[in-house]
Amino acid sequence: MAGLSFEPDSGVSNKEANEAFKKGLNKIYGWYTGGFFAFIIVLAIAEQMGLSRGAIGIVFLLATVGLYAGIGIMSRTNDAAEYYVAGRRVPAVYNGMATGADWMSAASFIGMAGTLYLTGYSGLAFIMGWTGGYCLVALFLAPYLRKFGQFTIPDFLGARYEGNLARFVGILIAILVSFVYVVAQIYGVGLITTRLTGLAFEIGIFVGLGGILVCSFMGGMRAVTWTQVAQYIILIIAYMIPVVWLSVKQTGVPIPQAIYGAQLQKVTEREAQLIADPKELEVRAIFKQRSDDLAAKLKDVPAALAADRAAAQKKVDDLKAASAPLADIQAAEKALAAVPKDEAAAKTAWTAAKAAADGRTGPLAGMPRHAQQFAGDPNGDAKAQTAYDTSRRNFLALVFCLMVGTAALPHILMRYYTTPSVKEARQSVTWSLFFIFLLYFTAPALAVLVKYEVFNVLVGTPFDKLPAWVGAWAKVDPALLSIADINKDGIFQLGEMRIGGDIIVLATPEIAGLPYVISGMVAAGGLAAALSTADGLLLTIANALSHDLYYKMIDPNAPTARRVMISKVLLLVVALAAAYVASLKMADILFLVSAAFSLAAAGFFPALVLGIFWKRATKWGAVLGMLSGVSITLYYMATTHPWLRGVFGVTGPVADYTWWGIAPISAGIFGVPLGFAVIIIVSMLTKAPNREIQELVEHVRYPNLAGAK
Numbered sequence: 001m002a003g004l005s006f007e008p009d010s011g012v013s014n015k016e017a018n019e020a021f022k023k024g025l026n027k028i029y030g031w032y033t034g035g036f037f038a039f040i041i042v043l044a045i046a047e048q049m050g051l052s053r054g055a056i057g058i059v060f061l062l063a064t065v066g067l068y069a070g071i072g073i074m075s076r077t078n079d080a081a082e083y084y085v086a087g088r089r090v091p092a093v094y095n096g097m098a099t100g101a102d103w104m105s106a107a108s109f110i111g112m113a114g115t116l117y118l119t120g121y122s123g124l125a126f127i128m129g130w131t132g133g134y135c136l137v138a139l140f141l142a143p144y145l146r147k148f149g150q151f152t153i154p155d156f157l158g159a160r161y162e163g164n165l166a167r168f169v170g171i172l173i174a175i176l177v178s179f180v181y182v183v184a185q186i187y188g189v190g191l192i193t194t195r196l197t198g199l200a201f202e203i204g205i206f207v208g209l210g211g212i213l214v215c216s217f218m219g220g221m222r223a224v225t226w227t228q229v230a231q232y233i234i235l236i237i238a239y240m241i242p243v244v245w246l247s248v249k250q251t252g253v254p255i256p257q258a259i260y261g262a263q264l265q266k267v268t269e270r271e272a273q274l275i276a277d278p279k280e281l282e283v284r285a286i287f288k289q290r291s292d293d294l295a296a297k298l299k300d301v302p303a304a305l306a307a308d309r310a311a312a313q314k315k316v317d318d319l320k321a322a323s324a325p326l327a328d329i330q331a332a333e334k335a336l337a338a339v340p341k342d343e344a345a346a347k348t349a350w351t352a353a354k355a356a357a358d359g360r361t362g363p364l365a366g367m368p369r370h371a372q373q374f375a376g377d378p379n380g381d382a383k384a385q386t387a388y389d390t391s392r393r394n395f396l397a398l399v400f401c402l403m404v405g406t407a408a409l410p411h412i413l414m415r416y417y418t419t420p421s422v423k424e425a426r427q428s429v430t431w432s433l434f435f436i437f438l439l440y441f442t443a444p445a446l447a448v449l450v451k452y453e454v455f456n457v458l459v460g461t462p463f464d465k466l467p468a469w470v471g472a473w474a475k476v477d478p479a480l481l482s483i484a485d486i487n488k489d490g491i492f493q494l495g496e497m498r499i500g501g502d503i504i505v506l507a508t509p510e511i512a513g514l515p516y517v518i519s520g521m522v523a524a525g526g527l528a529a530a531l532s533t534a535d536g537l538l539l540t541i542a543n544a545l546s547h548d549l550y551y552k553m554i555d556p557n558a559p560t561a562r563r564v565m566i567s568k569v570l571l572l573v574v575a576l577a578a579a580y581v582a583s584l585k586m587a588d589i590l591f592l593v594s595a596a597f598s599l600a601a602a603g604f605f606p607a608l609v610l611g612i613f614w615k616r617a618t619k620w621g622a623v624l625g626m627l628s629g630v631s632i633t634l635y636y637m638a639t640t641h642p643w644l645r646g647v648f649g650v651t652g653p654v655a656d657y658t659w660w661g662i663a664p665i666s667a668g669i670f671g672v673p674l675g676f677a678v679i680i681i682v683s684m685l686t687k688a689p690n691r692e693i694q695e696l697v698e699h700v701r702y703p704n705l706a707g708a709k
Contacts, residue, residue: 018420022091033233039063044517053516057196060520064234064527065210068227075223080560083220083567084152084543085417090225092424096431098225099415101232101532103130103436105181106188107593109235109529112440113508114501116447120370122391123447125398127440129597132399133406134436138429141407142416144612146425147700150417152540153410153604154548160611160697161619162689164553169626173603174410174544176630177596179578181411182537184592186575186582188530191502192523194476201477202583208527209579213538213572220543220567224535225418231528236438238525242508242518243442246449249512256445263448268371270455274494275363282487283495287360294354298347305339305346312336356498365495370451390661397666398594404672405597408604410544411536450504453511454494461492469510473503481507538578542571594665595637602629602671610679615697621683629675636667 043056081087090098108130116123150156154174158167190205199207247256250263274280297304316332340346359366368375374395376387406412419425458466463485473481480500483492506526509518546567551558558566603626610617610625638648639657641664650657662669688694 018089018091021089022094025091025094029229029233032230033237036234036237040517040521043520044515047515047517054198056517056520057198057523060524061193061196061207061527064524065208065531067230068531071227071230072223075226077220077222078561078564080563082222083564084547085414086220086222086225088418089420090418092419092427093431094229095225095415095419095424095428096435097232098228099412099428099432100435101228101235101528102411102415102536103432103533104232104235104439104529105533105593106185106191106526106530108439109239109526110188110191110502110505111593112505113443113446113450114504116444117451117504118367118499118501120368121373122368122375122395124444125395126402126594127443129399129402130406131433131436131440133403134429134433136403136407137412137416138426138433140609140612141413142429143422143426144700145413145608146416146419146422148696152417152543152548153413153608154544155552157607157611157622158548158552160693161607161617161622162693163619166607166619166622166626167548167552169623170604170607171544171548173599173626173630175541177409177600177603178411178537178540178544179574180592180599181409181596182534182541182574182578183582184596185530185534185537186579187585187592188502189527189534190582191476191480192506192527192530196520196523196527201585205579205583208531209575213575220564221414221418221539224532224539227535228532231532232435235525235528235532236435238522238528239439239505240442242512242514242522243446243449245514245518246453246508246512247445250449250452256449257441260445260448263445263452264371267448267452267455268369270452271364271369274455274459277493279487279489279491279493280363280495283493284361284363286486287357287495291354291357291361294350294357297350298354301343301347301350304350305343309336309339312339360495360498365497370448393661394663394666397662397669400672401598401601401666401668402594404605405599405601405668408600408608409597410600410604411533411540414536414540414543446505446508450508450511458497459492459494462490463492464490466492467510469507472510473507476503538571538575541574542567545570591641591665595667598633598637598666598668598671599630601668602633602675605672606675606679610676610683612697612700614683615694616683616688617679618683618686618689620686621679621681624682625675625677625679628678629671631671632674633667633671636662636670637664640664640667 043051043059047056077083079087112123112126115126145156148156148159150159152174154167154170157170158164160166186205186209189208190201193199193204193208194201197204197207243256244254247259248254251259253259297308312332312335316329316336319329319332340349374388374391376389376391377384378388379385380388416425416428419428463483466483470481470483474483477500480503481498483497485492486496487493506519506523509522510516546563550566551563606629607617607622607626611622636657636659638644639650640654644664645651645654659670
């Protein structure tokens with residue numbers, strides 16, 4: 001790699017310099033990819049020679065984070081254009097890879113296949129929405145935003161909508177969207193770091209945070225771009241190898257996408273067997289009894305709490321009187337301590353326990369049949385028809401929110417400011433779609449292959465012969481995986497396992513029986529996905545504060561070095577705040593990410609699209625449209641999502657706040673049309689933009705007609 005760098009040669013023409021620069025990148029990343037494979041092979045040999053799992057995990061963590069840190073140090077810069085937009089010289093194919101990594105968040109890498117595993121057909125809304133969003137980016141936004149030439153989305157809003165008011169609203173929305181999104185990524189970093197190293201989750205978050213900060217802190221968009229290319233290579237290799245292995249193991253065919261349909265048919269047949277299995281029915285009946293018992297307690301909480309406390313105290317007293325073994329006495333004392341402290345705590349705990357029991361009373365551990373399109377039955381009774389209509393409505397609403405949100409995410413749109421030309425920005429979107437397609441086309445097959453493995457290999461296994469990965473993951477977090485012999489027969493039934501979608505991908509190598517080194521590689525891929533997206537998001541927040549707020553609004557004469565330093569300091573502060581919020585484990589990764597999409601869709605999409613395609617859109621229309629779209633979206637989430645209801649003190653029945661049965665994850669379905677309507681109406685009622693702005697819009701859309709400016 002001698003003589004190669006991440007800098008173009010400034011001594012030749014731009015075209016020759018760009019070509020030479022691209023060839024240099026090809027060599028760098030070619031050697032890098034070969035080196036990664038060699039690294040995996042060496043670790044696999046070391047594992048066979050006795051290297052422990054803990055050591056393998058630590059090696060993966062240190063090697064990958066060290067690699068990203070090295071790229072960040074090599075790409076360090078204080079130049080504004082380099083720091084904010086990587087000098088606008090990233091070739092289309094590499095910008096596509098960087099965008100793919102920026103896009104392949106913890107939700108895509110970790111949560112996508114897990115959601116498909118748990119929800120079946122309805123989970124395809126994520127793939128359809130997220131992939132379709134890039135078509136909107138290519139058609140409506142990326143090339144036009146590149147023509148405007150600003151550094152950030154708030155920068156564009158300030159230039160297009162005549163001043164700092166629209167810019168300031170854009171800053172607030174960009175920070176809100178990016179902060180919600182980055183919390184989810186840091187949660188994923190903590191989860192993976194914990195699995196690799198055995199550290200506590202809260203500590204793992206801050207250890208992984210070092211890998212996030214070193215790139216974005218040192219070199220801004222320049223360092224983040226070249227790091228994200230490296231991260232994409234790792235994450236796509238890590239994602240594909242276990243899926244291909246599972247495909248070969250089950251069918252002998254190394255193309256998982258090709259055998260997806262055949263394996264889905266086998267899963268469907270196995271589902272029918274499990275639904276009718278007497279042992280599964282026995283487990284479901286036990287959960288039904290638990291639910292009924294809890295419902296009875298909730299009818300008279302004070303009496304039930306007093307009875308539970310008295311019973312627990314009596315057991316402790318009886319054991320002590322009988323001089324029972326110390327372990328039995330300690331267990332009884334622990335059970336006594338676990339009794340809720342007061343009536344409010346009892347009501348909360350029992351309500352949550354009843355909801356969990358209710359979820360396990362249905363067939364397949366509460367999961368729908370994998371190939372079932374929507375819940376309910378369009379030809380059934382009134383209740384079944386309502387369930388079907390609501391399920392279908394939510395599917396379409398989620399697809400819409402994810403598509404429009406994708407086209408409005410500030411950290412993704414920023415990527416298209418880094419290309420040398422408008423043409424390459426358009427090509428870059430195509431490459432982005434291709435690199436994203438590789439993973440998204442594989443995720444449905446992965447979900448089905450894992451489900452086939454669980455249904456046919458795990459179910460029916462004696463508890464004392466369950467594979468080691470079950471116990472290992474249960475130690476990481478019982479909320480992600482827990483197994484208990486509910487009916488005391490010593491044999492594992494599907495209904496006796498509670499599994500979270502966030503571990504499906506990470507556990508796939510162990511489920512497939514692969515060497516642990518592959519598990520480490522997949523965890524490194526998940527870490528790359530979370531780190532790459534977190535880098536872009538933190539940079540978006542820091543740039544919004546330092547460039548758009550400080551430089552554009554507070555101190556336009558600030559020197560470049562000060563602006564970049566302020567951005568770095570703010571990046572550190574935001575990262576620590578996001579890590580703290582992530583450590584609270586407030587919501588699952590997929591909800592946090594999807595909430596960010598709804599907020600981005602409602603806040604930015606109408607203002608961006610109308611700003612590009614309608615020269616009559618005005619400042620006041622854009623400002624009020626963005627505020628109204630975000631406000632209605634936040635309101636709907638705050639009144640319908642369980643955790644947010646607690647935060648905002650909403651106590652009324654959820655049904656009173658729910659509109660047409662739409663889930664809080666799709667709240668943007670209300671914000672987007674409201675945003676469009678407000679911008680159009682207010683723009684028609686207020687003074688048109690000045691002539692210069694209107695000519696700029698004409699030039700961006702029709703450069704040949706408007707003439708060069």
